[in-house]
Amino acid sequence: MTHSTPSDPHVDPSVSRREMVAALGGLGAFGVLTTLAGAAQPQTGVAPAVPGRNPAGAAELAQVGWDAPKGEFTLPPLPYPADALEPAIDKATMELHHDKHHKAYVDGANKALRELAKIRDGGDAALIKFFSRELNFHASGHVNHTLFWNCMAPAGPGPGRGGGGEPAGKLAEAIARDFGSYAKFADHFKKAAVQVEGSGWAWLLYHPAFNKLFVTQGEKQQDMTIQGATPLMGVDVWEHAYYLKYQNKRADYVEAFMTVVNWPGVGQRFERMSG
Numbered sequence: 001m002t003h004s005t006p007s008d009p010h011v012d013p014s015v016s017r018r019e020m021v022a023a024l025g026g027l028g029a030f031g032v033l034t035t036l037a038g039a040a041q042p043q044t045g046v047a048p049a050v051p052g053r054n055p056a057g058a059a060e061l062a063q064v065g066w067d068a069p070k071g072e073f074t075l076p077p078l079p080y081p082a083d084a085l086e087p088a089i090d091k092a093t094m095e096l097h098h099d100k101h102h103k104a105y106v107d108g109a110n111k112a113l114r115e116l117a118k119i120r121d122g123g124d125a126a127l128i129k130f131f132s133r134e135l136n137f138h139a140s141g142h143v144n145h146t147l148f149w150n151c152m153a154p155a156g157p158g159p160g161r162g163g164g165g166e167p168a169g170k171l172a173e174a175i176a177r178d179f180g181s182y183a184k185f186a187d188h189f190k191k192a193a194v195q196v197e198g199s200g201w202a203w204l205l206y207h208p209a210f211n212k213l214f215v216t217q218g219e220k221q222q223d224m225t226i227q228g229a230t231p232l233m234g235v236d237v238w239e240h241a242y243y244l245k246y247q248n249k250r251a252d253y254v255e256a257f258m259t260v261v262n263w264p265g266v267g268q269r270f271e272r273m274s275g
């Protein structure tokens with residue numbers, strides 16, 4: 001498909017960014033954009049450069065899949081090699097999921113932005129509803145997947161690693177406060193993921209208004225959430241996320257996902273949102 005360029009008269013970066021924020025607002029996902037940048041940084045040592053609630057700069061937005069000068073979404077690279085999470089997540093699934101499925105969300109979101117811009121320039125206003133829904137779906141899919149890659153990490157010490165185990169620090173304290181224990185949280189989260197009807201996600205959400213964590217389900221990419229809550233961690237339970245390796249055994253895939261959760265990164269995200 002053809003991508004817009006900076007000279008494309010249909011792309012107004014400032015307007016496109018407003019649309020992006022509006023499209024992602026339902027998931028509280030703009031908070032993700034301001035916090036994900038740090039998740040890709042080394043998990044041991046240096047604090048992230050982007051404070052919790054400040055708007056992300058151009059470099060950070062590019063890192064999470066937004067090209068500010070062009071006013072379009074971009075596919076960020078995986079934060080680790082495609083085989084880094086073997087055997088929990090196999091290389092073939094990772095490549096297909098990132099290179100094809102995630103890219104399709106990026107392309108779909110950009111098309112929606114372009115079509116809405118054309119409407120503003122005199123196009124058929126009756127299509128606003130259709131392309132608004134397209135933007136909601138595809139932009140949410142883009143954010144969900146960007147978060148998803150960063151929710152996982154290979155095991156072991158060192159930059160970009162630390163997957164598996166259990167959360168520590170303030171996140172561990174908040175999980176114990178809001179769910180009773182990590183074991184109760186994990187059991188709740190896994191069952192929520194397995195029980196998603198059709199295609200969707202299970203989320204660990206944080207709501208700043210209540211300073212509280214929630215586990216909830218999402219359907220498709222954007223349906224069912226708690227308004228204003230920000231996803232800290234989520235597992236993709238669309239069949240494209242697991243069918244090559246796990247076939248219909250979604251529960252086995254969810255168990256495997258829990259062995260590669262990037263708890264240091266999730267903990268950093270929580271502290272930036274709640275601090």
Ligand SMILES: [Fe+2]
Nearest residue numbers: 101236238241
């Ligand atoms: Fe997916």
